[in-house]
Amino acid sequence: MVIYMTDTTTKTFTCIVCPRGCEVTATMNSAGDIEKIEGNFCPRGAEYVKNELTHPLRQLTSTVIIHGGIYNRLPVILSSEIPKDKMMDVMKALNGVEVTAPVSRGDIIINNVCGLGVDVIASRSM
Amino acid sequence: MTVEKHDIVIIGGGSAGIAAAISAYNNGCKDILLLEKDAELGGILLQCIHNGFGLHRFGEELAGPAYAEKWTNMLKDTSVKVKLNTTVIHLHKDKTLTYVNPVEGYVTISAKAIVLALGCRERSRGAIATPGYRPSGVWTAGTAQKYLNMQGYMVGRRIFILGSGDIGLIMARRMVLEGAEVLGVAEIMPYSNGLPRNIKQCLDDFDIPLYLSHTVTDIRGKDRLNGITVSRVDDDLNPISGTEMDFDVDTLLMSVGLIPDTALLTEAGISLHPKTKGAVVDEHMMTDVPGIFSCGNGLHVHDLVDFVSMEGEEAGLAAAKYAAGNLSGSRGVKVSAGEGISYVLPSYISPQDMEETLEIKLRVKKNARDVKLALRQGDKLIKELKKLRVAPSEMEKLKVTKAELKDVTGELSISLEN
Numbered sequence: 001m002v003i004y005m006t007d008t009t010t011k012t013f014t015c016i017v018c019p020r021g022c023e024v025t026a027t028m029n030s031a032g033d034i035e036k037i038e039g040n041f042c043p044r045g046a047e048y049v050k051n052e053l054t055h056p057l058r059q060l061t062s063t064v065i066i067h068g069g070i071y072n073r074l075p076v077i078l079s080s081e082i083p084k085d086k087m088m089d090v091m092k093a094l095n096g097v098e099v100t101a102p103v104s105r106g107d108i109i110i111n112n113v114c115g116l117g118v119d120v121i122a123s124r125s126m
Numbered sequence: 127m128t129v130e131k132h133d134i135v136i137i138g139g140g141s142a143g144i145a146a147a148i149s150a151y152n153n154g155c156k157d158i159l160l161l162e163k164d165a166e167l168g169g170i171l172l173q174c175i176h177n178g179f180g181l182h183r184f185g186e187e188l189a190g191p192a193y194a195e196k197w198t199n200m201l202k203d204t205s206v207k208v209k210l211n212t213t214v215i216h217l218h219k220d221k222t223l224t225y226v227n228p229v230e231g232y233v234t235i236s237a238k239a240i241v242l243a244l245g246c247r248e249r250s251r252g253a254i255a256t257p258g259y260r261p262s263g264v265w266t267a268g269t270a271q272k273y274l275n276m277q278g279y280m281v282g283r284r285i286f287i288l289g290s291g292d293i294g295l296i297m298a299r300r301m302v303l304e305g306a307e308v309l310g311v312a313e314i315m316p317y318s319n320g321l322p323r324n325i326k327q328c329l330d331d332f333d334i335p336l337y338l339s340h341t342v343t344d345i346r347g348k349d350r351l352n353g354i355t356v357s358r359v360d361d362d363l364n365p366i367s368g369t370e371m372d373f374d375v376d377t378l379l380m381s382v383g384l385i386p387d388t389a390l391l392t393e394a395g396i397s398l399h400p401k402t403k404g405a406v407v408d409e410h411m412m413t414d415v416p417g418i419f420s421c422g423n424g425l426h427v428h429d430l431v432d433f434v435s436m437e438g439e440e441a442g443l444a445a446a447k448y449a450a451g452n453l454s455g456s457r458g459v460k461v462s463a464g465e466g467i468s469y470v471l472p473s474y475i476s477p478q479d480m481e482e483t484l485e486i487k488l489r490v491k492k493n494a495r496d497v498k499l500a501l502r503q504g505d506k507l508i509k510e511l512k513k514l515r516v517a518p519s520e521m522e523k524l525k526v527t528k529a530e531l532k533d534v535t536g537e538l539s540i541s542l543e544n
Contacts, residue, residue: 021326074280075275084331105192123191124195
């Protein structure tokens, strides 16, 4: 059997999935296909690197105006991650949103924000 | 005058205090009073709207307020009595304390056991003696965070951040998302003090430069900040002349470290640890005043809230045992920080009194790879833990069992070995 040397490139990522922050290295062949992923402590690290190489995803948290609450801002979070390059679009969509207390944790504040198939939900009750 | 007496009084209703209250309750104590100075429970979590809390505890990444709400709801299932808007102003060795609130005024009570869950404070500009003028526009990162996330006020538009602690990194991203420009983060040390994930997702994602081995050497502006100078520092952390960079900014956020809030401890005569700046404690989180326990960021500053809650639970269990007369409070053997370790906690372990397992918490002095954390009595190795990498910004834990420590008779030490 003949083993041919192939050109590979490696790229190292700091995994952001959990506070552990593993340094995960992906090895790609000349066609750009991932051949090897190493350094990740859990399977989610491999998943993260695959996404990072093709379509990076991020969670986004912010606030909206609330009336009648203990504070004047209600913290919000997304029901799941969105493409990294859509973060600013979602921030714009949150501008000018106003809600009135009471709100329960998990309540949908914006349904299907920016058509991303993701909801903006209340992080807390107020 | 008769003084109201409780089995356990817990001071501070943040993550450590709530966990301590629930744990004490679940371990048999039914007369617990929790005092919180703010208008609701939750502590600093209420302003930490980013996600990442609760991975260890709940197996999901919650926003800070959600993590607080889950715990607060668990507390509602207990008979723990909570007083809000209540600030403790005196604490004494005999376990009496005085609090004030708008309803009762000035009240002195006493307890069989007291748990201090006081949280920490941000080091300020004064604490690190940054030179220059004193205009408006210089804030601690946490203050800016509270204004933005709870009140909706932006503290500035063109921002520089001094210190790479997690709050500073989180605020860098937050300010950019809200439309501000963050020109950079300067860190005096050659490494960041924040979590690697926050360097990635808060700075790299937004192309914010991190200047390691740099510090702010001038602050300009008469009324409002209008510029700062940042310089490189040498190995002794002294600014190198000729390396100055000017930044045209209206705001400087400082994220230069957290220190346990210990104002009450001094009055009670509780000994403080020179490194953690919190109380000296034994394996049950008990201070050198028997019956007074300490936990959470008020004891030593943690990286993760999950571990703060866990430590609160340990202190709550210990307080419940003490209040029931089931904890002797003997000091045990000293545990010290050896080569390469900046501190270990607890400072004392009693192999007889300890629970079946104990997690010794520690921080290393420097980044290192392929090392071992070794627990020794003299030269005798008791336990070692291999680590692929260690960093000062990440608290390490070394788990020991009662069986492993049963023959220990003298001082223990933990060191970083190759």
